[in-house]
Amino acid sequence: MPFKIYYLDDEPELLELFVDCFSAPDRMIKIFTDHSAAIAAIQELSPDLLILDYRLPNTTGDHVAMSVNAEIAKILITGDLEVVPKAHFLKIFRKPYNLNELQDFIKIRQKNC
Amino acid sequence: MQFWTVAKIIALSISLYFLWRALKKVKAQKDDISEIMKLSENLQMMTNIGGWQVDIETQKSIWTTQTYKIHEIPEGTPTGVAMGIEFYTGDDKKRIDQAVHNCILGIPFREVLKFRSAKGTNKWVECAGEPVYNNENKLYKLRGTIQDVTESVNLKNQLSLILNHSPAAVYECLSNKNWTMKYISSFIEKLSGYPSTDFINDQVRSYASIIHPEDLKFVSNTISKSIESLIDFDINYRIITKSGEIKQVWERGSFESSSGNLIGIIFDQTEQKSVEQMLTESQKVAKLGNWSFDLKTQEIKWSQQMYQLFPENPELGPPSFEKHKSTIHPDDQERWSSTVNECIQNGTPYKFRFRVVHPDKTVWLEAIGKATKDPNGNIIALNGTGQDVTETVQIEESLNIQRLKNIQTAKLASLGEMSAGVAHEINNPLAIVSGNLQILLSSATDNEKLNKKLEVMLKATERIAKIVHGLKKFARMSDQNERKPQLLYQIVQETLYILEIKAKMNHTQLTMENTSQSLVFCNQLEIEQVIINLVTNSLDAIKNLNEKWIIIRIFDQGHQVILQVEDSGLGISASIESKLFDPFFTTKPVGEGTGLGLSITKGILDDHKAEISLNKSSANTCFEIRFPVHIDGLKNAI
Known part of the structure; x- marks a missing residue:
């Protein structure tokens, strides 16, 4: 069973970078620029890890996190200086983030899953 | 016979001659008496005095013409004692009856009585009578006068009414040591509690006895001098009333050399004195004094409070105009002179503030002045008030600084909102660049030159990220805008992200040295603003120097945390040192500085009970701030 990672960000280049960097045979990565599409996909099949950008068109990653199953593991990525989310996130990464740090975090999460 | 006949005729003739002469003399005497009677009647008419006489034995009365006129009955009407008494009204009928009775017993009388004439005219008459004795010392008649005194009694009553309702005691007294009263109006009872009759002829007490013992000598001396010089006296002293109350009185009087008596008037000044005292007290509380300046004599008059406002000795009186000016x-003298001169020259009223230098302090005064003119419109004097407004000025300055701080805070809040948006917009593309660089670097390549350039680019993105992170300090969070125990060096570090950019642009070396481990109870944002203000001032001050550096030092000293901002400048001249923290004071060119930075800084530090000063022991320019260590700060370091 591949480790399912869904990533929602309004920057397609970052999504593309993520796919390039984090794709692996034992992972299934789905990327979204539109939050509605992401929520629909989550409701259809829950991911093992949901990565959400904070500032999104017409909403925030925090709102999206609160509108999906609370048991889904989530991390928040943000370019904002200060963010105090209401939803529970395993970790908050700040842009520009270090790819190795993110990779290490995902590996540990995947291993424990 | 012939001879005897002739002799008889001659003798008869002589007798007839002497008889004729005697008769002529009698006639002349009768004419004289008639003239005297006529004169007497005229006199009686003019003085409104009539005469009367009663024969004790026959009870027959004789009235003069004027007496008939006073009674308004036809002259010659038969009269008698009983009839005469009937003209008196009310109790006065008994009084005159008793008086006549006493007169028969040998006691003369003189009474002013109510009287109604035969025609019903109400009058006041003064009736006087005396017993008349014959050669054998036996009473044989009563004789007297009756005078119509209606006019004088009415006048006297009116005068008495006026005097009794006057808010002063009018008196006539002897010029002896007791000032024995011949007359004193009824107001004295209101003033002293003793009836006026007590004082008449010192019947119960003398006026001197109610004068305050401490004032008696002074009063006596003043009146004696007035008697000697024949100049009216004017005197303030105290009396002790029946109830023991001490009252302040003002007396004005004069010596009448014709009678040898003193006449005068005594006013109750207690209320006025009390009002004066209240006014003095009010002026003291309000720190307000009043003054006048006579242009002709150049004399200044001051109320007591003015001596508190100016460094003058009350015992020496108000100063001269020139000394006052000094x-x-x-810095305020020129403005003061021009304002006062404008008032003297053109009568322009003024209201302005200036400083007065005392040996130990400087006081802010608000002066109000206006010109007084004579009937021809010439300015003859200035008068007005002066009030100590030092506290008001300090409060106004403090409010002004607070207002400026609020403006600054609002500006920074806007900047904070903008920074948050800018940070996000930069960080997103930066993440793309940084991410791709990381991928490229992680891909194994032999091209070292390429790898090195990729690393440089990655470090550049990190620098950009660091700068953007520095904007965080402007994106104010609520918890940053409250006071809490904090380490100063952490606050300084936050500001350095921003200040380093400006320092690099100015080619200035900006460093921080910290050895402090103590906490300071402070508002992070406000202290950041203090550091930004000081470092920005330093950067501006040294930008044209060859050697440019700024060191921020933080260290503990006793129960204080010292923060020094020292730059490579050569200090601040003594002439401007005292004005450094004044609002709107700046040495920067017009348009480059508002002059608010250091005054805001001082305002913030005052709020933190911290002191800022210029460290004169440094060879360079060094501002030093002393923060009190937070109460648990010594133990709670890091």
Whole structure:
């Protein structure tokens, strides 16, 4: 069973970078620029890890996190200086983030899953 | 016979001659008596005095013409004692009856009585009578006068009414040591509690006895001098009333050399004195004094409070105009002179503030002045008030600084909102660049030159990220805008992200040295603003120097945390040192500085009970701030 990672960000280049960097045979990565599409996909099949950008068109990653199953593991990525989310996130990464740090975090999460 | 006949005729003739002469003399005497009677009647008519006489034995009365006129009955009407008494009204009928009875017993009388004439005219008459004795010392008649005194009694009553309702005691007294009263109006009872009759002829007490013992000698001396010089006296002293109350009185009087008596008037000044005292007290509380300046004599008159406002000795009296001017702060003298002169020349009223230099302090005064003119419109004097407004000025300055701080805070809040948006917009593309660089670097390549350039680019993105992170300090969070125990060096570090950019642009070396481990109870944002203000001032001050550096030092000293901002400048001249923290004071060119930075800084530090000063022991320019260590700060370091 591949480790399912869904990533929602309004920057397609970052999504593309993520796919390039984090794709692996034992992972299934789905990327979204539109939050509605992401929520629909989550409701259809829950991911093992949901990565959400904070500032999104017409909403925030925090709102999206609160509108999906609370048991889904989530991390928040943000370019904002200060963010105090209401939803529970395993970790908050700040842009520009270090790819190795993110990779290490995902590996540990995947291993424990 | 012939001879005897002739002799008889001659004798008869002589007798007839002497008889004729005697008769002529009698006639002349009768004419004289008639003239005297006529004169007497005229006199009686003019003085409104009539005469009367009663024969004790026959009870027959004789009235003069004027007596008939006073009674308004036809002259010659038969009269008698009983009839005469009937003209008196009310109790006065008994009084005159008793008086006549007493007169028969040998006691003369003189009474002023109510009287109604035969025609019903109400009058006041003064009736006097005396017993008349014959050669054998036996009473044989009563004789007297009756005078119509209606006019004088009415006048006297009116005068008495006026005097009794006058808010002063009018008196006539002897010029002896007791000032024995011949008359004193009824107001004395209101004033002293003793009836006026007590004082008449010192019947119960003398007026001197109610004068305050401490004032008696002074009063006596003043009146004696007045008697000697024949100049009216004017005197303030105290009396002790029946109830023991001490009252302040003002007396004005004069010596009448014709009678040898003193006449005068005594006013109750207690209320006025009390009002004066209240006014003095009010002026003291309000720190307000009043003054006048006579242009002709150049004399200044001051109320007591003015001596508190100016460094003058009350015992020496108000100063001269020139000496007065010299106590005004040098920076305010020109404005003071021009304002006062404008009032003297053109009568322009003024209201302005200036400083007065005392040996131990400087006081802000608000002066109000206006010109007084004579009937021809010439300015003859100035008068007005002066009030100590030092506290008001300090409060106004403090409010002004607070207002400026609020403006600054609002500006920074806007900047904070903008920074948050800008940070996000930069960080997103930066993440793309940084991410791709990381991928490229992680891909194994032999091209070292390429790898090195990729690393440089990655470090550049990190620098950009660091700068953007520095904007965080402007994106104010609520918890940053409250006071809490904090380490100063952490606050300084936050500001350095921003200040380093400006320092690099100015080619200035900006460093921080910290050895402090103590906490300071402070508002992070406000202290950041203090550091930004000081470092920005330093950067501006040294930008044209060859050697440019700024060191921020933080260290503990006793129960204080010291923060020094020292730059490579050569200090601040003594002439401007005292004005450094004044609002709107700046040495920067017009348009480059508002002059608010250091005054805001001082305002913030005052709020933190921290002191800022210029460290004169440094060879360079060094501002030093002393923060009190937070109460648990010594133990709670890091």
